Amino acid sequence: MRVKIVGLHAPHAPRLRTLLGEGHEVEALAAFPPTGEIRADAVITNSLSTDEAARLHCRLLQVPGAGTEQVAMQALPGTTTVCNVHGHEVPIAEFTLHAMLEHALQLWSYPARLDAEAFAGCYAARPQHDEAQGKTVAILGFGHIGQEIARRARAFDMHVIAVTRGGRQGAAELAHEFVAVTALDAVLPRVDTLVVCCPLDDGTRGLIGARQLELLGPKALLVNVARAEVIDEQALYEALRDKRLGRAALDVWYRYPKPGQPPVAPSRWPLHELPNVRATPHISAITPGLLDRRYRFMADNLGRLQAGQPLHNVVFQSPVTRRENPDRRPA
Structure with missing residues (x-):
């Protein structure tokens, strides 16, 4: 399974690789490429512009936090599910x-x-x-x-x-x-x-x-x-x-x-x-325990994606995805 982790969370790619184990490709990117298609099985990011969403081809967009207001949901392709994560x-x-x-x-x-x-x-x-x-x-x-x-x-x-x-x-x-x-x-x-x-x-x-x-x-x-x-x-x-x-x-x-x-x-x-x-500089949630909880959750969700199981914390599904996966509900 191919996973891209983009932006502020890119430095945590080694943590995610360890949790996922062998058979997974985790690519860390400081930012999305300015042009061209963005292809992966899953993308981890907390910010996605309308232009980037239109170029995205993935099954899961995993937001590495609770807030999704920086993600252009309505511009996402019909096959993408968006999940968030708590723990903070x-x-x-x-x-x-x-x-x-x-x-x-x-x-x-x-x-x-x-x-x-x-x-x-x-x-x-x-x-x-x-x-x-x-x-x-x-x-x-x-x-x-x-x-x-x-x-x-x-x-x-x-x-x-x-x-x-x-x-x-x-x-x-x-x-x-x-x-x-x-x-x-x-x-x-x-x-x-x-x-x-x-x-x-x-x-x-x-x-x-x-x-x-x-x-x-x-x-x-x-x-x-x-x-x-x-x-x-x-x-x-x-x-x-x-x-x-x-x-x-x-x-x-x-x-x-x-x-x-x-x-x-x-x-x-x-x-x-x-x-x-x-x-304070947006530090209220930042602890070692938070990162451990969140990355374990995201690794589990990626495993569920690969196994075709219902995903946790679904916050957005296009009508196309809902029709194709009627059993996929927030857990």
Whole structure:
């Protein structure tokens, strides 16, 4: 079986070869060729333009992450199935809890070095910090990530509000309240932390704007581990700059560096310079455990493809593929 692994994940080709074993050809490419057909049994990439999709001939497009918004689905040939992979929910949930605890403990207010000179002053005027217990956290998007965050927040005796598209009631052990996204504005004034972990699509792009940030207020924390564009870029900067929003932990950005192009700041606005912003370079999920889980999953899916078995995590099938493979469903 021929597999192409393209882009940021190309350096992990040796890991995939080891997992697949003999009889598989794994080719690592920094980028797709600018012209000509792209042929393989399977392609692993998290970005595919309309032009590249039109030149693609493969049975499986395996996205090495959860987000598929950078893949031109509708331009894919009729014989291609698209699958994604999770496994990132645990480290992202831990990152989010760290952000919430840091906000409560206000660790930034203490001296970086507790030497003799600093100790005398700060001990006499020790600032009070807050507690996580009893605080209210709204989790926008309650899939794999949102539920793992909820489990950990509940362990700290926090009040959890799950915000979903339809507000359908879920497991009581995960959240105290389930509300529809249409009720978000009514919920925000009583929220201490808003965690954004929903997919980016036409319905969520710009969902959090100036009004929603105003409703959160000057003591609230905003954590974004989803996609930057869920939050209006200028409104976010202005709310934080003017301290109408308390703090933000931002791990996802509006602009990313690209090979062969000049360096870019993560936002058109200097968010990273604000003292009430914790800016991290999209690292919340990146752990050795994540890579191990994801590559084992993808190797298993490639084995299923070769054996003609139903694939896991199917997120897109063309009508042609569905007719030819009626038993191939998400697992």
